[in-house]
Amino acid sequence: MSTTALLLLLVLVGLLTYLYRYAMIGLFASRSLPRWLHALCLHIAPASFAALTASALFVAGGEVVFAFDTPRPWAALVAVLVAWRTRNVLATIGAGMAALYLLKLLFPT
Amino acid sequence: MAHGGITARGEFLAGCRDEAPLLLGVAPFGMIYGIAALAAGVPAWLAQLASAIVFAGAVQLVIVQMLAAGAGFIPIALTSGLLNLRHVLYSASMAEYVRHLPRRWRLLLAYVLTDEAYAVAVLRYQQRHAAAADHAEHTNATADLRHWYFLGAGFTLWAGWQLSTAAGLLFGTTIPPEWELDFAVPLTFIALLTLLLRERAGQAAALVAGLGALAFAALPYKLGLVAAIVLGLAAGAWTVRRLEQAR
Numbered sequence: 190m191s192t193t194a195l196l197l198l199l200v201l202v203g204l205l206t207y208l209y210r211y212a213m214i215g216l217f218a219s220r221s222l223p224r225w226l227h228a229l230c231l232h233i234a235p236a237s238f239a240a241l242t243a244s245a246l247f248v249a250g251g252e253v254v255f256a257f258d259t260p261r262p263w264a265a266l267v268a269v270l271v272a273w274r275t276r277n278v279l280a281t282i283g284a285g286m287a288a289l290y291l292l293k294l295l296f297p298t
Numbered sequence: 299m300a301h302g303g304i305t306a307r308g309e310f311l312a313g314c315r316d317e318a319p320l321l322l323g324v325a326p327f328g329m330i331y332g333i334a335a336l337a338a339g340v341p342a343w344l345a346q347l348a349s350a351i352v353f354a355g356a357v358q359l360v361i362v363q364m365l366a367a368g369a370g371f372i373p374i375a376l377t378s379g380l381l382n383l384r385h386v387l388y389s390a391s392m393a394e395y396v397r398h399l400p401r402r403w404r405l406l407l408a409y410v411l412t413d414e415a416y417a418v419a420v421l422r423y424q425q426r427h428a429a430a431a432d433h434a435e436h437t438n439a440t441a442d443l444r445h446w447y448f449l450g451a452g453f454t455l456w457a458g459w460q461l462s463t464a465a466g467l468l469f470g471t472t473i474p475p476e477w478e479l480d481f482a483v484p485l486t487f488i489a490l491l492t493l494l495l496r497e498r499a500g501q502a503a504a505l506v507a508g509l510g511a512l513a514f515a516a517l518p519y520k521l522g523l524v525a526a527i528v529l530g531l532a533a534g535a536w537t538v539r540r541l542e543q544a545r
Contacts, residue, residue: 199348202375202379234494
């Protein structure tokens, strides 16, 4: 993507985000959030993060690749376990990176 | 927290002070964002500018992650547009507290209405709701100045986000690619996802979206991600209905 296109994209996303934030305190201040939209909002983050995680781990160049002979999927598994146990974001990132480095050290390519 | 004689300045500073501890949690994300943005080939000035005009951590990380994966304009715009929709929720729950303010105040507060500023400000509003209402009945002179508190919290987060982005961008140029710090981005998603998977419908949405991302991997420009998220939302909505019917 060219720098100009990226700048345009960021301005667009910024404007949209601002509109969302202003929506209920400004544009529709006298109305309450419809129930369906409320439910939808609650599911957006889990759906987005799951899709992006799956894609980051198992998609390369438009193809599904389960590269279990590389460290990343295993480091991600360690992160999942730590996230589950601790529910701590920084501990999860730290454990995942540590696992990645350890695996790279133990099994140099 | 400073109670006592309430002034605009005092409220603003109290907001700053109460927001400050949250910066410890926010700063690493700002740095990860800065580092990952450079790794994805985003010019440093643009990455910094993005922190000012978008000012939403999760979506900035998503944009960088998708750029690194070679996604196109439309898929990134659609995914960001969907993911950030949850800010409407914060806006809705703040509405009752700021509705009475003049428009220029609401325009300003909308800009700083982030997850972390919301979390701090909403506490102040709930805490002093009863007390302030009591007070106001006795004397009209003590105006409600809690919007200054909100602004202080928001401003502190804003400044922390800009500075941590800048730190990531400075630091990022000196880090060798072998450190694979870009991997911190999917790790962040894993951590946030685990925190969010509390109820059945959210779990269904995540599962279907995750599988969908693999099923639609071949779609060009990473449009498969958008399809996966939409499908996940449908699965979430369907689960909600099923659970309601079962009740």
